[in-house]
Amino acid sequence: MSKGIPEDYSxxxxxxxxxxKINEDVLRSMENPRMGYWxxxxxxxxxxxxxxxxxxxxxxxxxxxxxxxWPHMWDLYIATFVFWIGMxxxxxxxxxxxxxxxxxxxxxxxxFAEAMTTFSLMTAGLFPIIHLGRLWNMxxxxxxxxxxGIWPNFRSPLVWDAFAITTYLTSxxxxxxxxxxxxxxxxxxxxxxxxxxxxxxxxxxxxxxDRQWRNFRKTYLLMACFLIPLAVSVHSIVSxxxxxxxxPGWHVTTFPPYFVAGAxxxxxxxxxxxxxxxxxxxxxxxxxxxxxxxKTCKLTFAISMVWTYLLFVEFAATWYGPDMVDKxxxxxxxxxxxxxxxxxMVFLGSVLPFTLAVEKLRRNIPVMxxxxxLLNVGMWLERYMIVTPTLSMSYEPFxxxxxxxxxxxxxxxxxxxxxxxxxxxxxxxxxxxxxxxxVKEMIFHRRHLANKEIAAVMHRRLDEVEKKPxxxxxxxxxxxx
Amino acid sequence: xxxxxxxxALFSNFDExxxxxxxxxxxxxxGLSVDDVNVISPIEHPxxxxxxxxxxSHVPKFTLMGxxxxxxxxxxxxxxxxxxxxxxxxxxxxxxxxxxxxxLTYEMLILFGVIATITGFMIGAQLFKKRDGLYxxxxxxxxxxxxxHVEEKYLEPLKQLFNEHKALEIREAVx
Numbered sequence: 001m002s003k004g005i006p007e008d009y010s011x012x013x014x015x016x017x018x019x020x021k022i023n024e025d026v027l028r029s030m031e032n033p034r035m036g037y038w039x040x041x042x043x044x045x046x047x048x049x050x051x052x053x054x055x056x057x058x059x060x061x062x063x064x065x066x067x068x069x070w071p072h073m074w075d076l077y078i079a080t081f082v083f084w085i086g087m088x089x090x091x092x093x094x095x096x097x098x099x100x101x102x103x104x105x106x107x108x109x110x111x112f113a114e115a116m117t118t119f120s121l122m123t124a125g126l127f128p129i130i131h132l133g134r135l136w137n138m139x140x141x142x143x144x145x146x147x148x149g150i151w152p153n154f155r156s157p158l159v160w161d162a163f164a165i166t167t168y169l170t171s172x173x174x175x176x177x178x179x180x181x182x183x184x185x186x187x188x189x190x191x192x193x194x195x196x197x198x199x200x201x202x203x204x205x206x207x208x209x210d211r212q213w214r215n216f217r218k219t220y221l222l223m224a225c226f227l228i229p230l231a232v233s234v235h236s237i238v239s240x241x242x243x244x245x246x247x248p249g250w251h252v253t254t255f256p257p258y259f260v261a262g263a264x265x266x267x268x269x270x271x272x273x274x275x276x277x278x279x280x281x282x283x284x285x286x287x288x289x290x291x292x293x294x295k296t297c298k299l300t301f302a303i304s305m306v307w308t309y310l311l312f313v314e315f316a317a318t319w320y321g322p323d324m325v326d327k328x329x330x331x332x333x334x335x336x337x338x339x340x341x342x343x344x345m346v347f348l349g350s351v352l353p354f355t356l357a358v359e360k361l362r363r364n365i366p367v368m369x370x371x372x373x374l375l376n377v378g379m380w381l382e383r384y385m386i387v388t389p390t391l392s393m394s395y396e397p398f399x400x401x402x403x404x405x406x407x408x409x410x411x412x413x414x415x416x417x418x419x420x421x422x423x424x425x426x427x428x429x430x431x432x433x434x435x436x437x438x439v440k441e442m443i444f445h446r447r448h449l450a451n452k453e454i455a456a457v458m459h460r461r462l463d464e465v466e467k468k469p470x471x472x473x474x475x476x477x478x479x480x481x
Numbered sequence: 482x483x484x485x486x487x488x489x490a491l492f493s494n495f496d497e498x499x500x501x502x503x504x505x506x507x508x509x510x511x512g513l514s515v516d517d518v519n520v521i522s523p524i525e526h527p528x529x530x531x532x533x534x535x536x537x538s539h540v541p542k543f544t545l546m547g548x549x550x551x552x553x554x555x556x557x558x559x560x561x562x563x564x565x566x567x568x569x570x571x572x573x574x575x576x577x578x579x580x581x582x583x584x585l586t587y588e589m590l591i592l593f594g595v596i597a598t599i600t601g602f603m604i605g606a607q608l609f610k611k612r613d614g615l616y617x618x619x620x621x622x623x624x625x626x627x628x629x630h631v632e633e634k635y636l637e638p639l640k641q642l643f644n645e646h647k648a649l650e651i652r653e654a655v656x
Contacts, residue, residue: 018623019523019622020622020623023621023622152562154562154563154578154581154582155574155578159585160581160584160585160588163584163585163588163589164588166592167588167589167592170592170595170596171591171592171595174595174596174599175595178602181608182621185621186523186621186622189618189621189622204603204608204609205608205609205610205611206608207521207616207620208521208522208523208620208621209519209520209521209628210519210520210521210522210525210529210533210536211519211536211605211606211607212608213522213524213525213529214525214536215538215540215601215602215605215606216525216602216606217525218538218540218541219599219601219602222540222541222544222594223595223598223599226591226594226595226598229591230588230591233584233587233588233591237584437523437524440523440524440623441524441525444524445527
């Protein structure tokens with residue numbers, strides 16, 4: 001939106017934007033971001049350096065400094081792994097589901113959500129490796145045929161994880177890439193130097209003919225259809241890591257839908273955060289409009305209520321169930337040493353989202369930025385509250401033990417945000433973060449097809465031409481109809 | 482041997498481009514039908530099939546084949562891996578447990594389905610084909626192109642037709 005002109009909250013996008021301007025704005029964003037972008041890169045590098053220092057120390061010293069010891073063999077690393085896997089569900093929701101139901105307001109913002117999916121998975125994938133301690137054996141987490149003494153147990157959900165995450169990472173990266181091909185061709189046609197070479201290679205010779213568009217449409221739809229059940233299966237499998245054990249607090253029937261809802265919730269909250277950042281960094285006020293932000297907030301609110309419902313169902317099932325240890329754990333969550341964190345999680349996850357239901361707050365960008373960050377703090381706490389209290393209070397009383405993460409774990413957690421941030425920021429600088437061709441389509445649909453007169457003129461013209469008498473053909477070499 | 486001309490006309494919008502396509506369909510140039518017309522555009526027009534007629538895409542066939550292959554490969558990969566490791570304590574459970582194998586078979590179905598879909602797309606869309614000299618960068622901006630391969634003698638009437646529909650530019654190459 002131009003300076004001084006108030007934004008129209010009723011319109012997802014200004015339908016009068018020229019197609020050439022869309023190209024110009026998006027291509028410019030990749031060359032000339034605001035200073036805030038470089039500050040964000042600096043912050044990401046700073047955070048990443050924390051993790052590098054901590055990991056070097058942990059590598060040289062062993063797993064002792066991480067405080068991981070029986071019964072706390074899983075702790076902050078695995079909680080953060082689950083958090084990042086959850087974050088990855090945003091791209092699938094915003095891109096695949098909304099694509100299938102033809103919600104065209106997703107078009108200006110789905111690209112970065114897809115990128116988020118890929119980079120979240122790349123971040124999540126680091127945690128099992130860090131958690132192993134022996135980094136040189138990291139290939140053990142990859143699905144491996146029963147050979148050379150590896151002998152994976154295919155009945156274990158941990159092996160399913162490796163299959164599911166590999167599939168999800170491959171599929172989501174391909175989905176992101178395929179969706180970018182027409183935009184990469186635009187970049188190719190406008191770039192110079194190394195960028196031209198890069199885009200020429202990546203656009204795979206795209207020229208935009210009807211054969212390519214036809215195949216592209218089918219491909220994108222089919223991939224979207226694959227990604228939705230895949231996303232659900234990935235987080236169900238991650239939940240199976242817990243639910244298939246007999247540990248109190250983990251052996252819960254509603255864990256798979258609870259995990260999936262939590263994943264969509266944290267992903268949506270992260271979309272709001274990045275939406276606001278990109279809107280500012282790249283001056284995308286005309287594409288990432290308040291109307292689209294409002295829709296994303298409403299979607300997040302709806303998902304937060306699903307998550308809240310499943311959380312309370314879990315409480316009810318435990319409370320009225322026969323397992324006394326499970327019930328004691330639930331009481332301990334509300335009254336024990338982890339209770340401040342647990343109550344904060346319930347507040348951030350179930351109460352704070354009501355701000356998303358208030359129109360005035362939804363339209364306030366600084367408030368929404370803060371809320372989206374706090375929602376994700378709540379979602380991280382949720383994962384931490386799944387892992388740690390159970391390990392601190394298992395079936396054997398002699399194993400009861402309260403454990404707090406060490407500085408090494410905190411540093412690696414902070415560094416993971418730096419790693420994700422850096423990957424994301426490099427991506428949006430090199431590749432278009434707003435889908436140019438989809439925004440053009442959105443404008444075209446809204447401007448032309450909504451206007452029945454224009455559509456009628458097009459069809460009438462076609463009909464009139466077809467009804468012309470055959471005797472009118474006078475051009476040499478041309479036959480009448 | 483008759484010379485063939487490669488022509489591309491650029492239009493400022495879909496309306497004019499489609500009107501020109503409709504005229505081509507009406508005139509029926511010998512040896513040339515609407516099936517020979519390629520529309521090159523910055524977006525896919527939602528009603529393009531109404532103007533060009535239904536054109537097939539083989540991508541779903543690739544998807545089906547990939548998914549079936551992934552499903553069978555996934556299942557047999559697991560079965561052979563499990564059957565190769567009989568010393569593992571089974572705890573009264575079968576060596577090849579169906580419930581857990583279904584999960585992994587499902588993942589492999591999706592993985593190979595996706596990979597085959599992309600392969601189908603690359604083949605079907607002729608992606609790696611070298612762009613010819615007529616390609617205009619303005620098509621990726623905001624113009625719509627109509628491309629045909631015609632015999633040289635039909636070139637002039639075709640150009641006239643394009644001009645009647647306010648073609649912005651006509652590019653041609655004779656092979």
